[in-house]
Amino acid sequence: MVLGGFAGTILRINLKNKKIIKEPLKEDQARKYLGGPGLATKILFDELKPGVDPLGPENKLILTAGVMAGTLCEGGGSWQAVTKSPLTGLWAAARSGGFFGPEMKYAGYDMIILEGRAEKPCYLWVCNDLVEIRDAGDAWGKPVPEAEAIIKEDLGEYQARLAIVGPAGEKLVRFAAIMNDLCRAAGRCGVGAVMGSKNVKAVAVRGTKDIKVNDPETCRKALIEIEKAVRNNPLYALYAYEGTPAYTGSLNAFGALPTWHDRSGYFDRWENVSVEKLRRNYLVKARACQACSYGCERYSEIKSGPYRSPPMGGPEYETIDLMGPYLRIDNLEAITRASYLCNIYGMDTISTGYMIAFAVECFEKGLITLKETEGMRLSWGDPEVLVDLTEKIATRQGIGDLLAEGVVRVAEKLGKNAMDLALHVKGLEQPGHSPRAIKEMALQYGTCNRGACHIRYHWVGNPSMFKATSGMEAYGLPDPSNISPLDESKEKAKIVVVCQNCGNVHEALGTCLFHTSSPNGETGLTIKRFAILLSALTGWEINDQELVKAGERLFNLERAFNIREGVRRKDDIIAKRWRTEKLLNGPTEGAVVENYERMLDWYYELRGWDSEGVPRKSKLLELELDEVATHLENSGISLKE
Amino acid sequence: MAQKILAVHPERCTGCEKCVLWCSFIKSKVFNPARSRIHVIRSEPYVDIPMICIQCGLCMDACPIKAMNRNPKTNAVVIDEEKCTSCGRCVTACPYGVLTLDPVTGKAIKCDLCGGDPECVKHCPKKVLYYVEPNKAAYLRRLMEYGGAISIGRKEPIGPPERL
Numbered sequence: 001m002v003l004g005g006f007a008g009t010i011l012r013i014n015l016k017n018k019k020i021i022k023e024p025l026k027e028d029q030a031r032k033y034l035g036g037p038g039l040a041t042k043i044l045f046d047e048l049k050p051g052v053d054p055l056g057p058e059n060k061l062i063l064t065a066g067v068m069a070g071t072l073c074e075g076g077g078s079w080q081a082v083t084k085s086p087l088t089g090l091w092a093a094a095r096s097g098g099f100f101g102p103e104m105k106y107a108g109y110d111m112i113i114l115e116g117r118a119e120k121p122c123y124l125w126v127c128n129d130l131v132e133i134r135d136a137g138d139a140w141g142k143p144v145p146e147a148e149a150i151i152k153e154d155l156g157e158y159q160a161r162l163a164i165v166g167p168a169g170e171k172l173v174r175f176a177a178i179m180n181d182l183c184r185a186a187g188r189c190g191v192g193a194v195m196g197s198k199n200v201k202a203v204a205v206r207g208t209k210d211i212k213v214n215d216p217e218t219c220r221k222a223l224i225e226i227e228k229a230v231r232n233n234p235l236y237a238l239y240a241y242e243g244t245p246a247y248t249g250s251l252n253a254f255g256a257l258p259t260w261h262d263r264s265g266y267f268d269r270w271e272n273v274s275v276e277k278l279r280r281n282y283l284v285k286a287r288a289c290q291a292c293s294y295g296c297e298r299y300s301e302i303k304s305g306p307y308r309s310p311p312m313g314g315p316e317y318e319t320i321d322l323m324g325p326y327l328r329i330d331n332l333e334a335i336t337r338a339s340y341l342c343n344i345y346g347m348d349t350i351s352t353g354y355m356i357a358f359a360v361e362c363f364e365k366g367l368i369t370l371k372e373t374e375g376m377r378l379s380w381g382d383p384e385v386l387v388d389l390t391e392k393i394a395t396r397q398g399i400g401d402l403l404a405e406g407v408v409r410v411a412e413k414l415g416k417n418a419m420d421l422a423l424h425v426k427g428l429e430q431p432g433h434s435p436r437a438i439k440e441m442a443l444q445y446g447t448c449n450r451g452a453c454h455i456r457y458h459w460v461g462n463p464s465m466f467k468a469t470s471g472m473e474a475y476g477l478p479d480p481s482n483i484s485p486l487d488e489s490k491e492k493a494k495i496v497v498v499c500q501n502c503g504n505v506h507e508a509l510g511t512c513l514f515h516t517s518s519p520n521g522e523t524g525l526t527i528k529r530f531a532i533l534l535s536a537l538t539g540w541e542i543n544d545q546e547l548v549k550a551g552e553r554l555f556n557l558e559r560a561f562n563i564r565e566g567v568r569r570k571d572d573i574i575a576k577r578w579r580t581e582k583l584l585n586g587p588t589e590g591a592v593v594e595n596y597e598r599m600l601d602w603y604y605e606l607r608g609w610d611s612e613g614v615p616r617k618s619k620l621l622e623l624e625l626d627e628v629a630t631h632l633e634n635s636g637i638s639l640k641e
Numbered sequence: 642m643a644q645k646i647l648a649v650h651p652e653r654c655t656g657c658e659k660c661v662l663w664c665s666f667i668k669s670k671v672f673n674p675a676r677s678r679i680h681v682i683r684s685e686p687y688v689d690i691p692m693i694c695i696q697c698g699l700c701m702d703a704c705p706i707k708a709m710n711r712n713p714k715t716n717a718v719v720i721d722e723e724k725c726t727s728c729g730r731c732v733t734a735c736p737y738g739v740l741t742l743d744p745v746t747g748k749a750i751k752c753d754l755c756g757g758d759p760e761c762v763k764h765c766p767k768k769v770l771y772y773v774e775p776n777k778a779a780y781l782r783r784l785m786e787y788g789g790a791i792s793i794g795r796k797e798p799i800g801p802p803e804r805l
Contacts, residue, residue, distance in 0.1 A: 071672050072662045099658075099683075106673060145685070182685060208675035208744040216670045227764065240766075285687040288657035293766035295655030299687045311686040 066510015075512030107207025166346025183313030266586020322353025457503020
């Protein structure tokens with residue numbers, strides 16, 4: 001039997017002593033944790049001691065692609081960076097698209113584990129069996145596009161695909177991203193800072209090996225069915241013709257577009273940042289990640305004016321919101337310019353936009369003064385502030401040096417009541433979905449293992465707002481048609497649990513979530529279709545229930561990692577503003593998360609966790625996480641039965 | 642009726658490489674772009690172009706052992722893998738770089754139009770590739786040059802935005 005789908009080898013590179021080890025992928029482990037990203041979490045749990053410094057040499061950075069990456073499965077261009085986050089100090093995984101993940105698998109590796117720290121700035125060259133640690137030379141310190149050109153020139157291999165950090169990653173900006181294909185970013189949680197801390201500028205890969213298929217005929221049929229389903233998905237038109245910026249209008253109409261540092265869910269000048277405006281004036285091309293029918297990536301160009309920026313991917317919806325309405329800015333040119341700067345410096349646009357909004361509010365409240373800003377007035381709706389601060393954060397100049405530390409560290413440093421203004425969970429800044437307008441989003445922010453995140457694991461904003469089920473009824477998702485987004489019922493806890501379990505399946509298998517969201521179960525990439533394709537690729541007989549179970553297992557494993565780092569109920573509580581202040585205007589005016597603690601109780605109960613949020617022993621055993629349970633008990637954490 | 646040809650509208654290409662992967666999957670039963678008979682150039686700032694074999698036959702003339710023949714039904718130049726000695730002269734002759742040596746078997750590989758039903762065309766999500774009679778291809782090209790994004794067999798516009 002051929003174990004298809006997987007590349008079959010794990011590459012381990014110790015940067016300190018330059019030791020390179022190739023380990024075979026264990027099939028039973030791959031099946032238990034659904035391959036790449038899931039297995040990376042297990043490796044991190046096993047090999048990282050609790051409390052290690054995320055930016056120290058003891059931390060490990062794992063670049064990994066799932067079993068579907070590099071195959072024809074829709075959205076199979078995905079790869080993930082799994083590590084301990086310098087922003088949250090907890091488990092983190094950041095997903096990116098493009099072509100890097102597939103190329104890594106064509107080179108023969110399911111994951112590349114980076115250990116230790118290199119003495120001098122270097123980059124890695126992985127070409128089939130050849131693995132080299134090379135001097136970064138002139139590439140160090142350069143913005144992403146320039147550095148990528150220098151490295152490709154140095155290698156003489158223009159077909160190489162690079163995962164690369166920009167100056168922000170080198171300067172350890174705590175929300176730096178790892179970029180690939182110039183404008184695809186593994187953005188959240190500061191994975192770029194981890195790579196920078198290891199003195200690694202880039203990982204360049206090139207491969208000409210096969211990804212084998214166990215049963216080609218069944219695989220072909222499954223792929224055709226998936227392709228058909230994806231193209232019949234009602235969301236196809238949205239992603240193919242408009243891309244994610246289309247959400248600006250729809251979320252605003254709903255009153256769920258975080259505006260003015262999330263004081264409101266509605267932006268009155270939204271038309272100036274709408275997808276129509278972007279498309280008519282600045283869009284130059286739509287591009288796709290590997291094996292994707294949608295092609296949602298938007299290339300924009302500002303040809304002239306103060307915010308001139310060359311053609312580059314973006315801005316995406318999250319960028320537009322966090323750098324636009326969130327700051328009360330309606331200048332799309334400035335937003336595009338800031339997005340461009342984030343791309344070339346390698347930074348997360350969500351956290352960057354958030355930090356600027358936080359700075360403006362602190363300035364307004366007198367917590368930051370003109371002395372700290374070197375005479376710059378920070379005010380709402382000023383595009384100059386956005387572009388200027390983005391550049392300052394990336395290069396850590398002036399006030400940027402402070403803001404680059406992430407919201408929690410900045411708030412601690414500013415003292416007084418700054419922490420009350422910080423909208424984050426576990427240290428990760430808020431993305432562009434209002435938790436007060438969509439209550440399951442509040443619970444998702446609170447319980448997601450990497451902090452306030454809207455996207456891991458499923459599009460949790462979907463079910464009650466868009467009345468979409470994405471085929472998850474079979475795994476316990478309540479019928480959303482009668483549930484209002486503003487409800488704070490037990491159903492909401494159920495929605496979050498099911499979405500997180502199901503969402504972990506496609507994250508671990510290595511596909512994009514845009515194909516899995518769909519208004520009904522008949523279209524798009526459902527868990528059932530995943531199961532058929534996975535069985536055909538690998539030769540395992542695996543069904544959808546087993547996949548969802550594995551998704552739950554992974555979620556609990558991630559939680560166990562965080563529990564070991566000290567996460568308890570107190571860390572699952574969302575920011576004060578969301579629980580106490582009412583939304584100002586728009587359709588959701590007056591909304592506030594009132595019963596958050598009760599929803600959290602229901603959530604813990606459904607998860608099989610105790611009242612402190614620690615998984616019960618029976619739950620861990622049910623999920624075959626015996627060794628994890630033993631490990632936790634040995635580290636002095638008492639598990640309830 | 643004139644023989645159909647494979648043609649492209651590169652303006653619409655998003656660079657998803659579905660054609661590349663389907664080609665390697667159908668021909669070699671694996672996923673490996675290096676074993677594909679079609680290639681996509683991805684270049685910055687935003688260039689995506691599928692490179693196809695136009696069946697010109699220069700490789701056929703270059704082959705020292707006459708291991709290539711034209712299929713009378715499809716007009717495609719087809720390699721006899723049994724005879725191929727992996728000398729690589731056909732690769733040198735190909736002006737488009739779409740004829741390569743398979744990294745696994747070492748034999749020359751090139752597009753054979755899948756016997757008259759090209760897989761790449763069937764799976765292209767943006768209708769970049771099409772397999773039609775020459776005059777129909779010329780007509781579509783004129784439309785493309787004139788009116789930007791048009792659709793073939795679909796009602797809604799596909800691919801590039803209205804401005805292109």
